[in-house]
Amino acid sequence: MHTILLLPGDGIGPEVVTETRRVxxxxxxxxxxxxxxxxxxxxxxxxEKHGVPATDAxxxxxxxxxxxxxxxxxxxxWDPLPFDKKPExxxxxxxxxxxxxxxxxxxxxxxxxxxASTLKPEYVSGLDILIVRELTGGVYFGEPKETTTLPDGQxxxxxxxVYTTHEIERIARVAFELARLRGKRVASAEKSxxxxxxxxxxxxxxxxxxxEFSDVQLSHVLADNCAMQLVRNPxxxxxxxxxxxxxxxxxxxxxxxxxxxxxLPSASLGAKDPKTGKQPALYEPIHGSAPDIAGxxxxxxxxxxxxxxxxxRYSFGRAEDAKLLESSVECVLAEGFRTQDLMxxxxxxxxxxxxxxxxxxxxxxxxx
Numbered sequence: 001m002h003t004i005l006l007l008p009g010d011g012i013g014p015e016v017v018t019e020t021r022r023v024x025x026x027x028x029x030x031x032x033x034x035x036x037x038x039x040x041x042x043x044x045x046x047x048e049k050h051g052v053p054a055t056d057a058x059x060x061x062x063x064x065x066x067x068x069x070x071x072x073x074x075x076x077x078w079d080p081l082p083f084d085k086k087p088e089x090x091x092x093x094x095x096x097x098x099x100x101x102x103x104x105x106x107x108x109x110x111x112x113x114x115x116a117s118t119l120k121p122e123y124v125s126g127l128d129i130l131i132v133r134e135l136t137g138g139v140y141f142g143e144p145k146e147t148t149t150l151p152d153g154q155x156x157x158x159x160x161x162v163y164t165t166h167e168i169e170r171i172a173r174v175a176f177e178l179a180r181l182r183g184k185r186v187a188s189a190e191k192s193x194x195x196x197x198x199x200x201x202x203x204x205x206x207x208x209x210x211x212e213f214s215d216v217q218l219s220h221v222l223a224d225n226c227a228m229q230l231v232r233n234p235x236x237x238x239x240x241x242x243x244x245x246x247x248x249x250x251x252x253x254x255x256x257x258x259x260x261x262x263x264l265p266s267a268s269l270g271a272k273d274p275k276t277g278k279q280p281a282l283y284e285p286i287h288g289s290a291p292d293i294a295g296x297x298x299x300x301x302x303x304x305x306x307x308x309x310x311x312x313r314y315s316f317g318r319a320e321d322a323k324l325l326e327s328s329v330e331c332v333l334a335e336g337f338r339t340q341d342l343m344x345x346x347x348x349x350x351x352x353x354x355x356x357x358x359x360x361x362x363x364x365x366x367x368x
Contacts, residue, residue, distance in 0.1 A: 002035040002316060005065035007058070007094075009043040010087055011289025013071020015297070016304035019356040020069060023305050023325070026360055027312075030367060031321055038065065042094070043073025043087035043289075053090030059097045063280070067315040068094070069308060070284035075291040087289075095135055098280040100268035101167070102174045103133040103247065104310070105286060107234075107254035107264060112333035116259030116342055123234060124257050130182065131240045131254060132175040133247025135268055137167045138197075140244050163197045163243065168204040170271070175241035176213035183238035185217045189226040189246055201243065223250065230254055255286060260341040262287045262300035265307035267314055281315045283307040293340075297351040300339040302329055305359060328362035335362075 006021065008014035027033040040058040047053050053073070062068050073087040083089070094100070109117065109127035117124040142160030150156050172188070179186045188205045192198035202220055209218045221229065223246040229236065230253050242250060255261045262285070270280035285303030293299060306329060313322035337358045338347040350358065 002033075002066045003064065004035050004037055004311075005061050005068045006037055006039040007042045007062075007068060008039070008071040009041075009073040009090075009289065010045055010075050011072050011291045011294040012287075012299035013043075013073065013289060015294070015299045015352050016285060016301045017069060017071040019301035019352060020304045020308050022356055023308060023359065023363075024069075026363055027321060030364075031318075031324075033316075033318070033321065042070070042090040044075055044078045046090060047078065047081065047085055047087065051085075053085060053087050054093040059093065062094060062098055062282070066278070066281075067311050068098075068282040069304075069311065070094075070282055071304070072285070072287070072289035074289045075294075077291075092140065094282060095268060096141065098282065099136060099270045100280055100282055101134060101136045101271070102171055102269045103135040103251075104178070104267040104269070104314075105131040105133060105247075105251040105254070105264065106266075106310075107131065107251070107258055109258045110263075110330050110333050112330070112336075113259035113263070113342065116344055117257055119231070119234075119257060124259075127234055127257060128182075129234065129237050129240065129254055130178060131242070131247060131251045132171065132178065133251060134163075134167060134171040134241075134243050135247075136244075137163050138244030161195065161197050161245070163200060165200070165204055168201055169208055172205045172208045172241060173212070174269075175239050176209065176216050179216045179239040180213075184215065185219075185238035187219045187221050187226065187237055187240045189221050189223045189240055189242040189250065191223050191246075192220075193222060197243070205241070226250060227253055230257065251286065260300065261303075262339065262341045263302050263306075265303050265305075265310050267307070267310040269314060279315065281311070283311045283315075297353060298340050299352045300341050301352050301356050302339075302359075305329065305356070324363065324366060325359075328359050328366055331362040331366065332358045 008017040107129040114121040114125040139161040142162035190198035190201040255264045268282040272279040309322045309325040312318040
């Protein structure tokens with residue numbers, strides 16, 4: 001019996017998590033998948049009730065669960081809060097406390113959406129990139145992180161970019177191991193021309209490659225050039241491994257290539273316990289809280305649903321079920337169903353619940 005912790009969060013988070021729970025329910029009823037749910041607060045809604053964006057009790061539940069399904073956090077109503085109280089700190093605390101160092105963000109363009117991208121169809125048709133982002137180090141967590149007042153009254157803000165050999169080695173291994181299951185190509189993105197962390201990153205990735213993964217092709221690319229190449233010729237990439245900050249930026253750019261940021265899931269994984277084999281894992285859509293459409297039934301649930309597909313694959317070892325769910329989404333898109341973020345001429349516009357209804361119908365059809 002698996003335990004899944006639901007953390008809907010803010011904005012459209014509760015809506016997409018509710019739909020994802022319906023999909024999970026289909027698998028429990030039809031695919032011999034046994035699980036129990038727990039639910040808790042995170043982000044702005046947690047601050048409203050508890051005064052903090054993530055409670056210790058919630059973190060304890062997350063550590064105990066086999067997987068966490070996360071919605072979204074944030075919104076303008078919490079912008080005035082002190083930095084350590086902002087909703088986004090709840091997600092950062094989860095990542096840090098669960099030691100979720102590897103963030104997997106696939107950028108996959110379904111054939112039915114090749115005309116929805118802002119790039120020409122020939123550039124995105126068949127696009128299948130996996131961005132492996134280091135998640136618990138770098139500038140988001142480096143110390144010192146502070147704002148001070150200078151003698152002349154000016155403010156001085158400092159964020160510190162820090163990486164150790166161990167942090168780079170372990171994320172590089174994840175990227176190379178995943179590349180072995182794909183196209184056996186890894187591009188490592190950093191800024192070794194101007195940043196000392198970039199120099200170390202390139203050195204360590206090169207050493208790990210030579211010693212352990214010589215069967216995989218490795219290339220190095222400066223992060224700003226990688227951003228340009230993703231727009232110029234995205235299909236040149238298979239797996240991209242990069243640090244926390246550049247991974248944040250590059251994965252959002254890659255998401256838009258697929259037609260909508262509302263389409264893409266992500267997995268954040270920790271190290272497996274050598275004794276129990278248990279692996280901390282959090283799954284989330286990358287689209288954010290979208291407060292402008294929250295509560296209106298307009299949100300695209302596909303990224304959250306596909307996050308559960310990643311959960312099936314990485315946490316529960318159910319690759320066949322993961323593929324079934326992904327194929328069902330592909331089928332629905334091919335049939336012309338679109339939420340507003342994907343809407344194209346001649347397609348059938350549907351809301352959040354109706355899109356999930358269509359996915360459930362496709363699941364039933366493809367499963368038999």
